[in-house]
Amino acid sequence: MKDTFTMDCPQPRLLDETHQGVIGTGMDRPDGPQKVSGTAPYTADNPTEGVAHGALVRATVTRGRVAGIDRASIANLPGVIDVITDPRMTRNPAQGMAGEAPVQPGDAVHYHGQPIALVVAETFEAARDAAQRLKVTYTTENAAVTPENGEHEVGEPDAAGDFQRAFDSAEVQLDREYTTPSQVSAAMEPHAAIAEWKGNEVTLRAAQQMVRFNKAELADTLGIDESQVRILSPFVGGGFGSKLGLGPEAAAACIASQKLGRPVRVVMPRQTVFDCVLRRSETKQRVRLGATKDGRLTAISHDDQVSNLDGEGFAEPTSQASQFLYGADGLSFTQTVARIAATPAGSVRAPGEAVGMLAFESAVDELAQELGMDPLELRLKNIPATHPLDGRPYSVRRLADCLTGGAERFGWKDRAVKREGDWLVGMGMASAARSNMLVKSAARVRLTGDRAVVETDMTDIGTGTYAILAQITAEMLGLPPAQVEVRLGDSDLPGASGSGGSFGANSAGSATFLAAKDLRGQIAERLGCAVDDLTLQDGRARGANREVALSELVEAELTAEATIEAGETAETHFSSGFGAHFAEVAVNEWTGEVRVRRMLGVMAMGRILNEKTARSQAIGGMVWGIGGALTEEMVNDSRDGHVVTRDLANYHVAAHADVPRDMQVVFLEERDDWANPIQTKGIGELGISGAGAAVLNAIAHATGVRIYDFPATPDKVIAALEAKG
């Protein structure tokens, strides 16, 4: 039985009325023991009989054409099988939710590091060796590799009111420019694929986040029907956006396997992950704020310049949260995209907010300073009644509670710059916001006796999907979670939203909920009671004065499949997670080192499905905030665009030594009735949104100087301190 549900109006809060008591608890991940013992089979771990190994050959020029590949140059190397070139090969991963093939460049080279061929050999080592030795000749063309030199596409502004007039007449004005460098996801598991054909059907094991979309992308890439494609991604070692779309390693593995008639495995070395997986664009941002002297915002503008490669539709949505956090008489947001020949840009954790809020919330903080006002008060004073651009009401918004509650917990009112030897200690804060989404998603739940199975192609990229889908099902069917098996990441299962945009739990969770809800109806029917009178707990069904064990009641399997998609509530209401970040930092006045002493994130993000995995997501986001504020910086060579920082020694993600022990996360109780039938909001990305700005604002508080070129590395801190004198 299949049900399709559109989210057109608020739904009963059924998960608050069920009796199993597992929803929201910090249940351990069922897949935890496998993961920590190394027995969870990630893509490249799967033993495959007769597998050959592929290594991507990558362009060593910035733009041009491959004029010749000298196969003889590696033909005599032991173990080398073939050099594969094919018009179906792809130049970079598909953008998230593309559902179609990414650019297939043929012999054209569009950026330095682009995959141009695959060398296949009997061992990984032989393949990599041969890929490096392969002699390739090119014809070259000139191309801009820096945003300044690239062709600029200026967008139409998103606007409300008359910004310019409001800004020009503002009693207090702030006009600042900020820059942020490119960033990369650098998930722990490098991108990997194993492809195997049987007849005209291919099975691809791959590290992917969005199997339903990836299936369509692969079929389109190969020019075959989706029915001929199966993708398996049951375990994925981190994604952060980098595995949203089908990658060039997966396309190449499938093509090579088809040509050679044997399975082919392609694993990207870390350097390749940096070179040809989508990066987060560098940004140049101009924030203009106008206000009355008593701190009412009258004008808000956040313009940005980002970059991407030709043919990529994605542009870092830098001002996403700036458009709805605060109200003003005039607002305006204009985006410019510079076209450059460099590793293309795409979604990296919290696209938009991660870097946009660094700038915007720094500007709000500086405006408070100019006004001589508590930055907390300035924010509280400017929370708008409705969405400032389109007037939609907010679904549920506890931003003020997060701000005031966080301030109280953190000791905000007692903040004063302290000196501890060479260290200057200060506090900063920022609002957090990350808009919430519901994406079409399907799931099937099967119940036999008191054991249930959840089936969906949804992925668990380390986020806890296995846990929360088990909890939702267990709660709805009155079962201990250990009696619910969750099967994920198989494209033969009902198609889910995939993991991205923090919408996975909302979407796949809601589909699972609806399927389980359907089963509740079937159980009630068997019991002979109205579904509203049904109580399910600990494997027993009660209703109509009967109590029967599910093991007796459901001897033959019951099945329900449900599909959910966004409906009218997405039009009538604006849903977003909100929060507040607080940070205390110490800045060394002689070396410019910044040490984050403690952080607090207070977040209202709808119903929390699993307190432990939610907290883990939130803390992970805050760690990204530290990285964006202080350390993460991808550098491209300004001559040919090639990535210079190609490993985790040169691209510094915040490590344990950079992260304080005191990282607190508080969830405020909330239900978003307009979001979805389980009243949740996205979690992962809210943790990063604004977190870095709190750190940067704390530096400003501690030192009295502001940095506008992020990350705030020690040399920039010292330069700012010296400029202040």
Added chain:
Amino acid sequence: MYSFDFARPTSVADAVAALGQEDAQALSGGQTLIPTLKQRLASPSVLVSLSAIADLKGVSAEGGTLSIGAGTTHATVAAEAGAYPALAELAGQIGDPAVRNRGTIGGSIANNDPSACYPAAALGSGATIVTNSREIAADDYFQGMFTTALEEGEIITAVRFPIPEKAAYIKFQQPASRFALVGVYVSKGAGGVRVAVTGASNDGVFRWSEAEAALAGDFSAGAVEGLAAPSGADMISDLHGSGDYRAHLVKVLTKRAVAKANG
């Protein structure tokens, strides 16, 4: 990595003979050379490992001099150079335990990486570099980034440090590699005051003579206070820090090193 032949002599004489072959390259702990080979930035025909030569190992102190065999690992120096605490502490902060258990003092000084720690200790102590054929004063030995007075085929056999009255090393670490973004080694002994700086200059390790002069009369952090930091124009400017920032750190770390040396 390209293919090569491998020799593992057990005496200095045999090693010198082996290094006489065309495109031969000495290998000590391999902490720089092996990654270099892996990246195909070097292609010697013969690698001559010095690791089996017993004469190159060991730490001994006698008459105010600490002698360290060139093949002694950083971990051993850290553990056994107690007669010269500043040097032992420096050795204990190089890289990570894996590096310290493989890397050697001779290898580090022969390589003369502009950000390595040992060159600062050798120059900052007025050490003597002993080779199979001669003795070279540290002042004459270090000749620029990755450049030394060593002749083709010449092997460092030991480094002799005069143990100063006071000494200290302060390093501002590059967080991933733990190389010195800037490192300053100061010492005060019979030969006067020395201030050696690593990690900063495009010319490799150097003596900051203005600071030495100021400290000669007044060995205190305050004596450095009035000095202008060296010019950032000749400093290394890279992903990890600008030349101006490195120049700034030279002064900051010199003050800290002096304060530390004074206890």
